[in-house]
Ligand SMILES: Cc1cc2nc3c(=O)[nH]c(=O)nc-3n(C[C@H](O)[C@H](O)[C@H](O)COP(=O)(O)OP(=O)(O)OC[C@H]3O[C@@H](n4cnc5c(N)ncnc54)[C@H](O)[C@@H]3O)c2cc1C
């Protein structure tokens with residue numbers, strides 16, 4: 001059988017895979033990319049970008065609703081159908097745009113999952129393909145939940161495509177996706193319940209700020225069921241009947257749709273990694289600091305599917321760039337992750353960078369924690385926002401800022417200023433002497449330190 005040879009074979013066409021493929025092709029290597037779904041990856045097709053388009057409308061709804069009677073007359077109506085149409089304007093361009101960029105660079109495309117047949121060989125679309133470097137960049141997929149009726153569950157893909165918003169929805173999992181989608185659905189008029197097996201949402205974020213966000217979400221009408229374990233789902237005529245265990249007792253609720261937002265796991269099931277001698281764990285493909293497989297030097301892994309770092313788009317792009325450089329120059333570039341801010345696109349936004357209060361107290365002798373709820377500050381008052389909270393952490397001896405945690409309508413943007421401050425080792429004194437525009441959210445950060 002004919003065997004095709006490539007310098008680089010990339011599996012997955014998201015931020016990580018694209019970066020590797022394009023950089024290697026531009027530098028003269030022969031490259032192929034395989035994806036078993038629409039080209040362009042999660043973020044652009046069914047993640048961050050379409051989510052942010054839907055979010056923008058709910059954000060506009062929130063601003064105008066908050067100013068109802070204060071210069072704005074009436075509460076606007078969110079038209080979900082039209083909003084979805086607007087979102088498709090963005091998403092429909094992604095697969096053809098990605099494929100055409102790849103074609104222009106002479107990259108060969110495959111539209112199926114390859115599987116390893118040995119350490120350097122793959123089987124894809126019935127063909128045998130050998131590559132000097134195989135790059136796994138397949139991202140994450142929803143965690144499978146095992147209970148009776150789990151086939152009735154929808155995932156984030158389904159939510160982002162909903163033509164009509166159901167009257168009632170349940171989200172299983174109060175993480176990033178559950179919280180963001182629940183708020184959007186509630187603002188668009190649905191009755192929303194979030195069920196989580198833990199005792200609070202968003203476990204990687206500051207407990208104090210999360211309790212303010214939980215309260216704000218409850219004021220929006222969202223009901224939380226914590227310490228709850230789902231048991232089964234049954235289809236009724238119009239609704240789904242959800243049975244769950246809370247406080248040791250079985251309870252039930254009815255809802256039109258139930259979404260699995262209980263976390264995402266490495267997308268590696270179809271790859272036959274064992275045949276390729278590629279080691280992996282629950283966290284993803286095991287890589288060294290060059291992002292090379294710890295067990296097969298022909299293989300690199302980057303982006304969400306590697307066991308390195310947080311699953312966020314900017315980090316996937318960064319990892320893709322490092323893999324490309326290591327393929328082109330021989331392993332020279334070690335992964336060093338810069339200060340990484342993260343934001344949950346709820347309203348108010350929850351955003352964080354640097355270390356938590358608990359970590360700071362373990363790491364430094366004396367810690368300054370500036371924690372306050374300031375809905376009376378001008379920026380919150382002028383848009384009639386109810387919640388504005390911050391917690392800024394610095395080393396008391398050196399005054400260097402080490403952590404920033406914000407809950408505000410603009411926190412996803414403001415946190416970037418703190419990312420710069422922490423990355424460059426800025427002290428609270430230096431930050432206070434900066435001049436920022438006024439009246440702006442950015443200027444408020446001087447008062448936080
Ligand atoms: C709903 C949602 C919202 C998000 N919002 C944000 C946000 O606001 N900000 C942020 O930073 N991050 C966000 N993320 C995370 C972000 O989307 C990911 O971190 C990012 O897409 C990872 O890029 P990647 O290239 O590693 O993987 P992906 O973009 O997931 O790309 C992997 C590609 O591999 C393909 N693939 C998978 N298995 C196979 C296989 N067996 N064979 C061939 N191809 C395969 C997939 O089809 C996909 O195209 C969000 C994620 C979701 C799900």
Ligand SMILES: NC(=O)c1ccc[n+]([C@@H]2O[C@H](COP(=O)([O-])OP(=O)(O)OC[C@H]3O[C@@H](n4cnc5c(N)ncnc54)[C@H](O)[C@@H]3O)[C@@H](O)[C@H]2O)c1
Nearest residue numbers: 173174175176177178196197198261262263264311343344
């Ligand atoms: N704004 C953003 O940057 C953004 C947005 C969406 C997703 N993401 C990325 O995608 C990743 C996945 O997000 P996610 O929201 O799917 O996961 P997550 O890990 O943030 O949250 C999962 C939640 O589900 C709960 N859970 C797990 N199993 C459960 C069960 N059986 N029953 C009830 N609850 C259960 C967990 O306790 C947790 O609260 C995130 O870690 C993040 O990196 C980022």
